[in-house]
Structures are given as structure tokens and as C-alpha cells.
Amino acid sequence: MCCLYGDESRSEMDNVMTNELANLELTPAQMTAMGEAVLTRVVANLAAVSETPSRGDYTDIEALCRSMREDAPEKGVALEPLLDQLFNEWIPRSFTTTGPGYLAYIPGGGVYTAALADFISDATNRYTGVWQGAPALVQLEANVLDWARDWMCFPPTTRGLFTTGGSMAMFNAIACAREKLLGDDIRSGTLYVSSQSHHSIVKAAKLAGIAHDRVRTIGVDEDFRMRVDELEREIAVDRQAGLRPFMVFSTAGTTNTGAVDPINGVADIAAREGLWHHVDGAYGGFFYMVPELRPLLSGLPRADSLTLDPHKALFLPYGTGLLLVRDGEALRALHSSTAGYLPDNQNEFYDPAQYGPELSRGFPGLRVWLTLKIFGAERYRAALKEKRDLAVWAAEQVARIPGVVMDASPQLSIFAFHIEGNGLETIEAQNTATESLMNRVTDRGQFMLSGAMAGERYLGRVVVLSFRTRRSQMEICVQQLAEETATLLVEAAER
Ligand SMILES: *Cc1c(COP(=O)(O)O)cnc(C)c1O
Numbered sequence: 001m002c003c004l005y006g007d008e009s010r011s012e013m014d015n016v017m018t019n020e021l022a023n024l025e026l027t028p029a030q031m032t033a034m035g036e037a038v039l040t041r042v043v044a045n046l047a048a049v050s051e052t053p054s055r056g057d058y059t060d061i062e063a064l065c066r067s068m069r070e071d072a073p074e075k076g077v078a079l080e081p082l083l084d085q086l087f088n089e090w091i092p093r094s095f096t097t098t099g100p101g102y103l104a105y106i107p108g109g110g111v112y113t114a115a116l117a118d119f120i121s122d123a124t125n126r127y128t129g130v131w132q133g134a135p136a137l138v139q140l141e142a143n144v145l146d147w148a149r150d151w152m153c154f155p156p157t158t159r160g161l162f163t164t165g166g167s168m169a170m171f172n173a174i175a176c177a178r179e180k181l182l183g184d185d186i187r188s189g190t191l192y193v194s195s196q197s198h199h200s201i202v203k204a205a206k207l208a209g210i211a212h213d214r215v216r217t218i219g220v221d222e223d224f225r226m227r228v229d230e231l232e233r234e235i236a237v238d239r240q241a242g243l244r245p246f247m248v249f250s251t252a253g254t255t256n257t258g259a260v261d262p263i264n265g266v267a268d269i270a271a272r273e274g275l276w277h278h279v280d281g282a283y284g285g286f287f288y289m290v291p292e293l294r295p296l297l298s299g300l301p302r303a304d305s306l307t308l309d310p311h312k313a314l315f316l317p318y319g320t321g322l323l324l325v326r327d328g329e330a331l332r333a334l335h336s337s338t339a340g341y342l343p344d345n346q347n348e349f350y351d352p353a354q355y356g357p358e359l360s361r362g363f364p365g366l367r368v369w370l371t372l373k374i375f376g377a378e379r380y381r382a383a384l385k386e387k388r389d390l391a392v393w394a395a396e397q398v399a400r401i402p403g404v405v406m407d408a409s410p411q412l413s414i415f416a417f418h419i420e421g422n423g424l425e426t427i428e429a430q431n432t433a434t435e436s437l438m439n440r441v442t443d444r445g446q447f448m449l450s451g452a453m454a455g456e457r458y459l460g461r462v463v464v465l466s467f468r469t470r471r472s473q474m475e476i477c478v479q480q481l482a483e484e485t486a487t488l489l490v491e492a493a494e495r
Contacts, residue, residue: 034079037079037080037083038079038083041083041086041087042115044087045087045091046098046112049096049098049099049100049468050099050100050101050468052092052096052099053096053445053446054095054096054099054101054102054442054445054446054447054448055095055096055104055442055445055448056091056092056093056094056095056096057092057093058093061093064093095448096448097109097110098110098466098468099448099466099468100466100468100469100470100473101446101447101448101469101473101477102447102448102466102469103447103448103449103462103463103464103466103469103477104442104448104449104450104461104463105255105450105463106255106282106283106309106312106463106465107312107463107464107465107466107469108311108312108313108314108315108316108318108465108466108467109315109466109467109468110311110315110316110317110318111315111316111317111371111375111467113367113370113371113374113375114316114317114320114367114368114370114371115317115367116370117366117367117369117370117371118317118366118367120366120370121362121363121366121367122362126363127360128141128352128361128363128365129352129353129358129359129360129361130342130343130351130352130353130359131346131349131350131351131352132343132346135349137363137365137366138349138350138351138352138365139349139350140365140366140369141162141350141352141363141364141365141366141369142349142350142365143369144365144368144369144372145159145160145161145162145322145324145350145365147372147377148160148308148322148324149324151286151288151289151377152281152285152288152300152301152306152308152324153288153300153301154301154306154324154326155326157326157327157328157329158324158325158326158328159324159325159328159329159331159332159350159355160322160323160324160325160355161322161323161325161331161352161355161356162320162321162322162352162356162364162365162368163321163322163323163356164319164320164321164364165282165309165311165318165319165320165321166198166200166280166282166307166308166309166312166321167200167203167204167321168204168321169282169307169308169309169321169322169323170198170200170201170204170278170280170307171204171207171208172323172331172334172356172357173204173278173305173307173323173325174191174201174204174205174207174208174210174247174278175208175209175334176276176305176325176330176331176334177246177247177276177278177304177305178208178209178210178246178247179330179333179334180276180327180330180333180334181244181246181247181274181275181276182244182246185244186209186210187211187214188242188243188244189210189214189243189244189245189246189247190214190215190216190238190243190244190245190246191205191210191214191215191216191245191246191247191248191249192215192216192218192231192234192235192245192247192248192249192275193215193216193217193218193248193249194217194218194219194220194225194226194227194249194250194251194261195217195218195219195220195455196220196224196226196251196254196256196257196259196454197217197249197251197254197280198251198254198255198280198282201249201280202215214243216234216238218230218231218234220259223259223408223411224254224256224257224259224408224454225259225260225261225262226250226251226261226262226266228262228265228266228269231248231266231269232269235269235273235275245273245275246275246276247275247276247277247278248266248269248270248275248276248277248278249278249279249280250262250263250266250267250277250278250279250280250303251279251280251281251284252279252280252281252283252284252285252287252288252297252300252306253281253283253284253285253287253297253411253412253414254283255282255283255452256416256452256454256459256461257407257408257414257415257416257452257454257459257461258283258284258408258410258411258412258413258414258415258416258463259408259411260284260296260297260411260412262299263279263297263298263299263300263302263303264298264299264302265299266299267299267302267303270304276304276305277302277303277304277305278303278304278305278306278307279300279303279305279306279307280307281297281300281306281307281308281309282307282308282309282312282321283309283312283313283412283414283465284297284313284412285297285300285306285307285308285309285313286308286310286312286313286314286380286384287313287384287388287412287413288300288301289377289380289381289384290381290384290385290388292385293384293385293388293412296411296412303326304325304326304327305323305324305325305326306323306324307321307322307323308321308322308323308324309321309322310322310368312465313384313465314368314371314380315383315466315467316367316368316371317367319362319364320364320367320368328355331355332354332355335353335354335355335356335357336354336355337353337354383467386470387413387464387465387466387467387469388410388412388413388464390413390464390469390470390471390474391410391412391413391414391415391462391463391464392409392410393471393474394415394462394464394474394477394478395409395410395415395462397478398415398417398462398478398481398482399417401478401481401482401485402485402486402489403419403420403421403485403486403488403489404417404418404419404481404485405417405418405419405420407454407457407459408459413463413464413465414461414462414463414464415461415462416452416454416459416460416461416462417434417459417460418430418431418434418457418458418459418460419433419434419437419460419485419488419489421433421488421489421492421493422489422492422493423492423493423494423495424489424492427456427457429492430457430458431457431458432458433488433492434451434458434459434460435451435458435460436488437460437481437484437485437488438450438451438460438461440484440487440488441477441480441481441484444480444484446473446476446477446480447473447476447477447480449461449462462477
């Protein structure tokens with residue numbers, strides 16, 4: 001009896017120990033088959049990207065999303081049917097941000113090599129939060145940060161941080177400046193942006209404890225560049241009110257029109273007034289890699305900190321942002337911490353957790369490192385130069401289309417315009433017509449264009465920043481803009 005009981009208990013235990021349900025491991029053959037299934041789909045998706053509608057199919061999209069709500073799966077299913085749904089039904093119902101015709105918002109494309117790096121990162125799953133977890137891998141990330149520092153001509157004191165995007169880079173920069181310049185006296189600090197600054201800055205300021213009523217919005221000139229005289233006046237007004245101006249943002253390429261603020265002018269004031277000068281180069285910063293284009297971003301290396309978005313102008317996948325801080329020790333002072341269960345901090349090597357807010361994290365450095373190693377910086381410079389040349393060429397053509405008024409010629413690779421004509425006398429009518437132009441070209445399928453409000457005016461925009469966008473596409477885009485503008489003008493005149 002006793003023995004029997006004992007045996008039963010042992011066999012129950014054996015069952016637990018060998019329960020196949022608990023085994024999440026795949027065999028090498030399964031891993032290979034699944035990997036190949038995914039690779040086949042991905043390569044087919046990318047091979048067809050030029051023919052894929054630039055704005056996907058949005059018919060009944062809300063109904064689709066509602067129908068997709070589901071309970072957590074209790075039983076597992078096979079990979080193939082899931083891939084069918086992803087690649088045939090869900091991925092096509094989105095903006096084709098990878099395509100050569102995606103000229104809306106800020107494109108990038110998403111280079112393939114980055115996906116290979118992510119696959120390696122995720123499959124090997126090494127711990128890059130602290131240096132000791134994977135010293136050589138962390139060194140690769142440190143190398144990339146140093147490359148970015150050198151391309152931007154920042155000094156050796158600079159330290160950087162990979163973030164998930166420009167917004168989080170901004171957040172860390174504001175926290176850093178706040179800590180260094182305001183200490184505990186946060187409420188008296190004031191921060192300056194322009195009316196064309198990206199909205200993520202005000203959001204990041206709030207996250208970093210700088211309330212909306214401490215953010216000043218400076219006006220812009222007719223080229224959408226921050227007015228330095230107005231900045232100077234606002235700083236003086238705040239000082240007189242007993243406040244502590246501590247930070248100013250200039251933008252190296254605004255999202256709306258691609259305007260580059262007078263970085264040197266802002267840097268002069270920041271130096272005189274003791275402000276932290278952050279340059280938002282999320283869209284335009286990487287153009288500084290190209291020596292011939294540096295005069296367009298003159299003064300950029302004078303920034304105290306700089307936002308870069310490798311997921312825009314390095315053509316990497318979303319989730320890749322970057323912050324550079326001239327005073328690397330200030331970045332470390334904000335983030336550095338210790339814990340009894342972690343290895344002691346060391347000083348020689350870059351240690352991600354000492355320079356950023358995260359502990360456990362992905363490994364964004366590898367996708368940048370592998371991609372740059374494979375292509376080399378020279379091909380990146382060539383691609384960036386080409387995108388700017390294409391924008392300059394296309395803007396010249398578009399400016400010649402009857403009815404088009406060019407509001408912003410490309411300072412980098414964005415241009416913005418509106419249309420005027422008989423029957424389009426009011427700004428409201430021009431706004432409606434210009435918006436309609438963007439929509440009509442987009443509805444044709446090959447291109448996706450978007451617009452932006454700048455003050456009272458709706459501007460049509462063309463942004464050339466996908467590595468896949470080449471001359472042949474830009475020629476067709478110009479032609480479609482000309483055709484649709486002509487149609488719109490006839491319709492407006494007849495109304
Ligand atoms: C895209 C952009 C941002 C925001 O960056 P995210 O990576 O989208 O968070 C900020 N500033 C400018 C100028 C941008 O173009």
C-alpha cells in the first residue's frame with residue numbers, strides 16, 4: 001500500500017517533468033522551416049513594393065478592426081495561416097511606408113539588412129542593458145554612437161543614447177538640461193520652441209516636468225525659420241518676470257516644410273544667455289553627413305544636444321532614434337544608478353543603462369551597425385545627396401505647374417506649396433483645393449502625399465527621403481501633380 005502510493009506519486013512527478021505541453025523549444029528543422037516560411041513572405045513583399053498601392057486598402061477598415069478583437073488563444077495554431085492573414089489581409093491595409101512612392105509625412109523605407117540584425121538580436125537574445133552582459137556587443141553600439149558623433153562633428157566629450165525615436169530623444173534631452181541647469185527648481189524654468197517646432201517637444205517637456213505654461217512659442221519668418229530677435233525678446237521678458245530661461249530648441253529641418261532654423265543665431269543667444277541649445281535633427285540632421293550639404297545646416301555642431309532619427313534619414317526601421325549630448329557627463333549624471341544585484345559600474349566602456357532610462361532593452365545598435373558595415377558611409381552619403389537633388393529637381397518642375405505657388409523650396413529634401421486660380425480667391429478655397437490635390441494624387445495609387453497646416457494655410461508637401469525613391473518615380477509624381485492641378489483649376493473656374 002505504502003509502496004504503491006509511493007510509486008504513484010513518483011510517476012505523477014515524472015509526468016510533470018516530461019509534460020510536452022511545457023516544452024516551448026523548437027527543433028532545428030522546425031526553426032529552419034519557420035524561418036524559411038517567413039523569409040519567403042518578406043522577400044515577396046519587398047520585391048512587389050513598387051507595385052503595391054502607396055496608401056493601402058482602407059475600405060471598411062473600422063469593421064475589419066472590430067472583427068479582429070479576439071480572446072487570448074488557448075491552443076496554438078500553425079504558422080502558415082497566420083502568415084496568410086498578416087501578409088494578405090493586414091499588412092496591405094496600411095500605408096506602404098516602405099515603397100518608393102511614399103512621399104508623405106517623413107519616409108525612410110526600412111533597409112532589409114536591419115531586419116537581419118533584428119533577427120540575430122532577438123534570436124540570440126543577449127543582454128545589452130549593462131556592459132558586463134555582452135561587452136563586445138555593447139561595444140558595437142558604442143562604435144555607432146561614436147560614428148554619429150563624428151559625422152555631426154561633435155567633440156569627444158559627447159555621449160549618446162539609442163532611443164525608440166525622436167520623441168524619446170527629446171524627452172531625455174529636456175530631462176538632462178533640466179537636471180543640469182534647474183536642479184530642483186523646475187517650476188521657474190522656461191523653454192523656447194518655434195511655431196514650426198515638432199509637437200513632440202512640448203509633449204516631451206510635459207513628461208520631463210516642464211508644464212505648458214513654461215513653454216514659449218517663438219514666431220517664424222517667411223521661410224518658416226525661427227525669428228532670433230523674437231527669441232531674444234522673450235528671454236528678456238521671462239528674466240524680468242523672475243523666471244529662469246534654460247533651454248531653446250532649433251530645428252534642422254522642420255516636419256512641415258523642411259525649414260532649417262538659424263542655428264548659429266540661436267547658438268549665439270544660447271551661449272550668451274546660458275541656455276541649453278538642443279537641435280532637433282530628427283528629419284534633417286543626417287544630411288550633415290554629406291560634406292557638400294553642411295552649409296545648409298551651418299552651426300549644427302554647436303548644439304548642446306541633438307536629436308537624430310535613424311528611422312528616417314538612415315532609412316532604418318521604426319524604433320530607431322538617437323540622442324547626442326555634448327556634455328556626456330550630464331547625460332550620465334541624469335541616468336546613472338546602481339543596484340545591489342547588478343555588477344558594479346565600470347568607467348572605461350560605454351554602458352547603456354548608465355546613459356539612458358532603460359535597463360532591460362532591445363539591441364538597437366546592431367541594426368545600425370550591421371547596416372552601416374554592409375553599405376558603408378559613402379553609399380549613405382550618395383543616397384542622401386540624391387534625395388536632396390531629387391527634391392530640388394522636383395520642386396523646380398512643380399513650381400512651373402500653372403496654379404502652383406511654391407511656399408517652401410527645398411532647404412533639404414521637403415518642399416511645400418499651395419494652389420491658386422480662378423474661383424480659388426479665398427484662403428479657405430485654396431486650402432480645400434490643395435488638400436484635394438494631395439488626395440487625388442494619392443487616390444491614383446502610386447504615390448502617397450500629405451499636407452500640413454502652417455498658420456491659416458494648408459500646404460501640400462512632397463518629402464523625398466525613402467532610399468527607394470529614385471528619379472523615375474519623381475518624374476511620374478510631377479506629372480500626376482500637373483495633371484490633377486489642371487483638372488482642379490478647371491473645376492474651380494466652372495463652379
Ligand atoms: C519625426 C520628427 C520628430 C518625432 O520623432 P519620432 O521619431 O516620430 O518620435 C521630431 N522632430 C522632427 C523634426 C521630426 O521630423
